[in-house]
Amino acid sequence: MSCLRPINQLFYKPAHAVLYCILLACALQAANLQAQAINSADGKPMAPPAIDGAMNLTAEQVITLILTTPDLVIIDARKRSEYIKGHIQGAVNLLNSQMDETTLGSYASNKNVALLFYCNGPRCMRSSDAVQKALGWGYRNIFWFRGGWNEWSEKRLPVVID
Amino acid sequence: MQIQRLSIRALTVLIFSLLGMVAIILSILAGNYFRQAALNAQMNSLSRVIEVAAQETVRDLTRHTFDLGMKLSHNPELLAALQNNHKDKLISLLDDSFINGFSGFSKIDLQKIRIYDIRLNFIAQSAEGIRGLEPALAPQLVKQGSSRQGIERLKAIDALWLSAAGPMHSTLVPVGGLHLAGFLEIVVDPVFNLPNIGHITRTPISIYSARGEPLLLAADTHSDDGFLPIAYTLNTSDQRAAFQIVGYENVSRLNRQMNQTQLVTISGFLLLSLSALAAALWMFSRFLFRPLRRMIADMQQMRHGRLDLTIDPRGLREFYLLADSFNAMASQIRRRTEDLEHMLDLDDNAIICFRNDSEAAYFNRSAIKLFGYSEQQLGQLELTDLFAEDIQQLVQHRQAPGKLQCQLHCITRQADQLPCDAVISQMDVNNETAYALIIKPQSPASGSEDKLAQNLVSSLEQNGQRMEVIEQSLHSLLEITRHNPQLLKLLSNAQNDSPHPGSEGSKQLLRQQVVITMQATLACWEHELHKSKLQLAEESRIWPVYIDKSTPTTRTLDKYLQLDTCPNNPRSQRVIDSAEFVLRQLDHQHGHYPQTLLTALQNLRNTLAGMQ
Numbered sequence: 001m002s003c004l005r006p007i008n009q010l011f012y013k014p015a016h017a018v019l020y021c022i023l024l025a026c027a028l029q030a031a032n033l034q035a036q037a038i039n040s041a042d043g044k045p046m047a048p049p050a051i052d053g054a055m056n057l058t059a060e061q062v063i064t065l066i067l068t069t070p071d072l073v074i075i076d077a078r079k080r081s082e083y084i085k086g087h088i089q090g091a092v093n094l095l096n097s098q099m100d101e102t103t104l105g106s107y108a109s110n111k112n113v114a115l116l117f118y119c120n121g122p123r124c125m126r127s128s129d130a131v132q133k134a135l136g137w138g139y140r141n142i143f144w145f146r147g148g149w150n151e152w153s154e155k156r157l158p159v160v161i162d
Numbered sequence: 163m164q165i166q167r168l169s170i171r172a173l174t175v176l177i178f179s180l181l182g183m184v185a186i187i188l189s190i191l192a193g194n195y196f197r198q199a200a201l202n203a204q205m206n207s208l209s210r211v212i213e214v215a216a217q218e219t220v221r222d223l224t225r226h227t228f229d230l231g232m233k234l235s236h237n238p239e240l241l242a243a244l245q246n247n248h249k250d251k252l253i254s255l256l257d258d259s260f261i262n263g264f265s266g267f268s269k270i271d272l273q274k275i276r277i278y279d280i281r282l283n284f285i286a287q288s289a290e291g292i293r294g295l296e297p298a299l300a301p302q303l304v305k306q307g308s309s310r311q312g313i314e315r316l317k318a319i320d321a322l323w324l325s326a327a328g329p330m331h332s333t334l335v336p337v338g339g340l341h342l343a344g345f346l347e348i349v350v351d352p353v354f355n356l357p358n359i360g361h362i363t364r365t366p367i368s369i370y371s372a373r374g375e376p377l378l379l380a381a382d383t384h385s386d387d388g389f390l391p392i393a394y395t396l397n398t399s400d401q402r403a404a405f406q407i408v409g410y411e412n413v414s415r416l417n418r419q420m421n422q423t424q425l426v427t428i429s430g431f432l433l434l435s436l437s438a439l440a441a442a443l444w445m446f447s448r449f450l451f452r453p454l455r456r457m458i459a460d461m462q463q464m465r466h467g468r469l470d471l472t473i474d475p476r477g478l479r480e481f482y483l484l485a486d487s488f489n490a491m492a493s494q495i496r497r498r499t500e501d502l503e504h505m506l507d508l509d510d511n512a513i514i515c516f517r518n519d520s521e522a523a524y525f526n527r528s529a530i531k532l533f534g535y536s537e538q539q540l541g542q543l544e545l546t547d548l549f550a551e552d553i554q555q556l557v558q559h560r561q562a563p564g565k566l567q568c569q570l571h572c573i574t575r576q577a578d579q580l581p582c583d584a585v586i587s588q589m590d591v592n593n594e595t596a597y598a599l600i601i602k603p604q605s606p607a608s609g610s611e612d613k614l615a616q617n618l619v620s621s622l623e624q625n626g627q628r629m630e631v632i633e634q635s636l637h638s639l640l641e642i643t644r645h646n647p648q649l650l651k652l653l654s655n656a657q658n659d660s661p662h663p664g665s666e667g668s669k670q671l672l673r674q675q676v677v678i679t680m681q682a683t684l685a686c687w688e689h690e691l692h693k694s695k696l697q698l699a700e701e702s703r704i705w706p707v708y709i710d711k712s713t714p715t716t717r718t719l720d721k722y723l724q725l726d727t728c729p730n731n732p733r734s735q736r737v738i739d740s741a742e743f744v745l746r747q748l749d750h751q752h753g754h755y756p757q758t759l760l761t762a763l764q765n766l767r768n769t770l771a772g773m774q
Contacts, residue, residue: 060313063313063316066340067340086229089236089339089340157316158232158318158335158339158340159232160232160339161232161233
């Protein structure tokens with residue numbers, strides 16, 4: 001008796017084929033979700049390389065933006081303790097988890113005002129989360145400093161220590 | 163030293179001893195190199211660790227100076243004083259850090275705070291702190307700062323530099339944050355922070371200036387205590403030596419481990435080497451020395467005359483071939499000797515060889531016949547028992563060297579003294595002097611009547627015996643002619659020639675009988691025993707075997723197979739011996755060939771008897 005079976009006899013009923021397809025789709029979706037959550041080499045979550053609707057900036061571009069945009073609102077999405085140890089000149093501390101539309105609106109009442117978000121760096125998910133929230137609330141002039149505090153301090157740029 | 167005095171065994175032992183010594187020396191050298199390599203690796207490793215620790219210490223230092231600079235540079239009062247160029251105010255603001263302290267005050271040794279304009283021109287410096295520093299920015303910072311443009315100028319820069327008061331560390335930060343208004347230089351003494359290197363490396367360290375002056379000395383770090391000093395030079399930003407940092411690695415544990423490893427490896431290596439040498443020596447002894455010794459002992463015995471010995475061919479291929487070749491050679495010598503002895507046996511003269519000890523070393527059959535003793539008895543007798551004369555004295559008192567002809571009286575077993583003509587020859591046998599006596603009995607004297615009567619009786623007896631032999635010969639001849647009719651012609655020719663004893667006809671008849679007997683002997687040997695002519699000669703040892711162009715031949719035997727080549731005075735006894743030998747080998751078998759041989763042999767004997 002052979003173990004091989006003709007392909008037309010693989011599924012006994014059409015319902016079985018449907019069930020297999022559903023299971024396959026679920027497995028692919030789970031794998032996709034897992035790939036999104038863990039996308040670094042060491043398995044730790046990382047901020048996305050870019051966010052649609054937000055402009056990605058380097059430290060030097062941030063300084064240029066600060067110097068050329070007087071009404072720029074800089075949002076430091078880190079914890080308060082981290083903010084006190086040092087932050088970019090003119091930044092306000094607004095933790096992403098505590099940021100709602102009203103709080104953000106108190107700093108930027110106009111949806112067209114330029115907003116710059118940063119946190120600790122590429123491994124920090126706070127600023128990307130805050131950017132996505134701001135985009136969701138309709139802010140259209142959003143800048144994202146993905147390198148964050150790590151890049152700023154490594155380049156030994158001026159900081160404000162409270 | 164002569165090379166022949168040196169044995170292979172001694173040479174091999176010497177070579178192996180040298181190898182053993184080389185192995186020991188190499189083990190010790192390898193152990194020392196291993197130890198040195200391990201120490202070098204440890205030194206390189208610690209040197210690298212000190213380098214990393216020094217860099218980390220400097221980085222920690224710059225973090226504190228940067229924080230201090232950032233706090234001061236955002237001070238509104240300082241900014242206002244700078245913009246308004248109030249130097250006194252600036253100095254008092256800069257002194258505030260020395261007087262009232264700052265966050266991280268205990269982490270650095272602040273020496274000076276200086277302020278510059280945006281073109282890096284000196285404006286003011288703190289009154290507090292070290293004195294004697296030139297009111298100017300360090301050259302390295304000037305070089306770095308002046309070459310930067312735009313946003314790059316906002317970045318803080320650091321430098322380790324050499325001042326008149328010693329090595330200093332400066333951090334240059336912008337004043338006014340992102341809106342550049344000037345620069346602030348924080349000058350600290352790095353010696354204060356350098357001991358942290360020891361905390362990172364967890365080893366005692368000493369710090370020396372570039373000129374070798376001790377700045378910090380570690381306690382109890384003598385090399386005798388197992389501390390290995392490893393130096394690292396901390397350079398300034400323009401690559402000039404600023405500090406010499408010496409870390410002390412405690413290598414006593416490493417030494418212990420290395421000693422242990424060295425002991426184990428050397429012991430193991432030596433054990434393995436000596437085991438291999440011992441095994442090799444045993445193999446040499448088993449497969450080389452022992453067979454060689456055995457072969458030499460056998461050869462020496464053969465050299466001393468024991469030709470019956472054969473060398474044991476067990477051993478390696480070369481020994482086997484050597485022993486086999488030697489045995490073959492010895493066998494040929496034996497055969498030649500036997501041939502020679504046989505030839506001597508066939509001689510009618512009695513031959514006796516003796517050495518200086520007066521014992522007979524060799525005697526032929528004629529000698530046995532002459533003296534009437536058996537072979538064993540004759541071998542046990544001395545010359546004085548055999549001769550009435552003192553042979554030794556004769557030899558010693560001879561007139562001239564060489565052969566000595568004389569008359570001797572042989573003492574027979576019956577105590578008769580037979581007068582004989584003798585020739586005594588001197589020979590060298592195995593470096594010993596030996597003598598050969600060739601004795602020919604003189605014709606018997608016919609003096610006494612008793613002897614005459616005895617001779618008469620014996621001649622009558624002999625005649626009776628001859629008649630019997632002739633009768634038997636006739637019967638045998640009839641029998642032969644029945645089986646071999648062509649012989650009839652020969653016989654008739656022989657009859658016509660009327661041979662008489664001693665005449666040419668009788669000699670011709672004898673030759674014919676010899677040839678017939680030899681042919682019958684060979685036919686019987688080949689057909690009944692299925693062996694070759696060569697084997698007959700070799701096994702019977704009656705006929706010599708010659709080596710003709712590496713091929714053994716039986717030239718003498720071949721002559722006796724044809725009437726044309728048969729000698730005029732054939733050695734009939736050899737032919738009889740050959741026939742008897744073949745008949746003995748047949749062990750009384752019956753058949754055509756044996757019967758023919760018996761008949762031929764009998765005819766030969768009859769012919770011989772008739773001739774006598």
